[in-house]
Amino acid sequence: NDEAVLQPEAFLSYTWEDGTWLGAGLFTNLELTGFSGRADEFTETDWIVEGATPAGGGFVSLGIAAYTYPDAAADATAEAWLAWEKEEMFLMPRLELWYDFLEADGFYARGRFAHERELAARWRVRVEAGLGAMDRDYAAYTSGAGAPGFSECAGNVQLIWTASAESEISLSVLGSTLLQGTARAAVADPDLFWFALTWAVAL
Numbered sequence: 408n409d410e411a412v413l414q415p416e417a418f419l420s421y422t423w424e425d426g427t428w429l430g431a432g433l434f435t436n437l438e439l440t441g442f443s444g445r446a447d448e449f450t451e452t453d454w455i456v457e458g459a460t461p462a463g464g465g466f467v468s469l470g471i472a473a474y475t476y477p478d479a480a481a482d483a484t485a486e487a488w489l490a491w492e493k494e495e496m497f498l499m500p501r502l503e504l505w506y507d508f509l510e511a512d513g514f515y516a517r518g519r520f521a522h523e524r525e526l527a528a529r530w531r532v533r534v535e536a537g538l539g540a541m542d543r544d545y546a547a548y549t550s551g552a553g554a555p556g557f558s559e560c561a562g563n564v565q566l567i568w569t570a571s572a573e574s575e576i577s578l579s580v581l582g583s584t585l586l587q588g589t590a591r592a593a594v595a596d597p598d599l600f601w602f603a604l605t606w607a608v609a610l
Contacts, residue, residue, distance in 0.1 A: 429458040465493030484510035513544030536562040552593035
């Protein structure tokens with residue numbers, strides 16, 4: 408839609424000596440231009456609880472998220488997910504399995520590889536590419552059509568500047584494309600391309 412949004416997010420976590428951590432967070436979406444008729448309004452609020460522990464040479468994480476859409480036609484829903492990732496590799500893998508247990512009653516799986524490289528003092532770049540797959544119920548919920556199988560391919564390039572020990576600023580270029588013909592025909596924008604400017608602060 409070629410419009411900008413602001414997405415404030417906060418996350419509070421506690422980490423144990425072995426690297427295990429547990430946290431809870433809040434994600435919101437604030438429309439800035441009113442492309443859907445709701446300028447300067449929060450159109451989405453998500454509540455998240457997640458934890459992770461070392462396992463299998465990497466980290467296994469388990470989480471649950473509740474998605475709400477204030478004053479919108481979309482119904483609130485919720486998902487649980489299980490993921491494994493390993494960061495200490497040239498191509499850092501991550502595997503995810505999601506289950507929407509309210510609206511879709513369906514599963515979504517995704518795998519991705521990432522690579523991160525230092526460019527200069529305080530500067531680094533991160534590249535990610537992933538492939539997703541859905542069952543029939545999840546595909547019907549997200550697009551109203553589509554068969555089970557591979558659903559989308561997505562990737563991003565992120566330039567990161569470490570401003571201080573507690574703060575980072577990044578510029579990302581992201582894109583995704585739907586793979587299934589029936590799903591592509593059912594949605595208005597099967598191919599997406601967008602930019603993100605992020606400021607992250609650890610307190």
